[in-house]
Amino acid sequence: MSQKGCLSDAHGACISEPMCVYHKSEYIRFYCEECRVFICDDCITGKGKHRRCFKTKLSDYGNRTRRLLRERTKRAEDKLSKLSSELDLAMHVQKRFNEAVDESISSVVFRREIIRQKFDDLQKELITKLDGLRNQANTQYEEFINLHTNQYCKMKEVTETIRTTETEMTENDMVMYTSKLNKFIDSSEAVPKLEPPSYVTDDKYFSSKYLRQLFGDIEFVELNCQPIATY
Ligand SMILES: [Zn+2]
Ligand SMILES: [Zn+2]
Known part of the structure; x- marks a missing residue:
């Protein structure tokens, strides 16, 4: 055969x-x-x-081999079904992983926005403070300038009047003008010396360490890279 x-x-x-x-x-x-x-x-x-x-007839050997093949096929199919579930799971956890990363990215962007708003508020507060101090100082400077400009004009006029009318002045006029001049000469004018406000910062807060504490950092467990099975 x-x-x-x-x-x-x-x-x-x-x-x-x-x-x-x-x-x-x-x-x-x-x-x-x-x-x-x-x-x-x-x-x-x-x-x-x-x-x-000890030997086996070829047909028995064939049957045995076939049984073994069928049994292996069944086990391979079971494993395929398991692998299919694992693939579904892998895709699911990958999706969850990526969603979690997206959430963290959104939090970073949100935190950045909060910090920006807080700093905008602080900037506004500081500028308002500086403007307030500037206005106070300018009020003092302007009061001084107005007061002494008036006095300057008035006394310039007085001295010019004296120069032009001195020869025809009565005794009373001379006494009156002398008194005015004495008052002017003895008056003191202290120019307001105001210390301008200065913006002070502490450089230590500009180090990456402090800024990272402010902004936040990434906490993560070392990614566990396992060799990927090959088929
Ligand atoms: Zn043999
Ligand atoms: Zn033979």
Whole structure:
């Protein structure tokens, strides 16, 4: 009986022509379980090398191999189903991971916006304070300038009047003008010397360390990189 087709020996090599390797003209009929080779009738009769070996008929060997293949196929299918679930899970956790990163990015942007608003408020507060102090100082400068501009004009006029009318002045006028001049000469005018407000900052708060404390930082567990299974 001819046995056509492809058989595999223990090493997985394909035997395209199922002839006995020891008896080239004989078709293989058995599988020697002990020597793990395909053998023919001549191998197990007479002085055949495998006559005492434990062997299986080729059809039984085929059935057994098929059963094994089916069992392996079933297990592979179970594993495929499990792998499919794992893939679903992987995609789900990847999605959750990315959503969590997106949430963190939104928080960073939100925090930045809050800081911007707070600093805008502080900037407004500082500028308002500086403007208030400037206004107070300007009021004092303007009061001084107005007061002394008036006095300057008045006394300039007085001195010019004296220069032009001195020769025709009565005694009373001279006494009156002298008194005015004395009053003016003795008056003191202290120019307001106001210390301008200065904006002070502490450079230590501009270090990355402090700014990071203000802005926040990323807390993370080292990503656990496991080798990806290959099929
Ligand atoms: Zn043989
Ligand atoms: Zn044998």
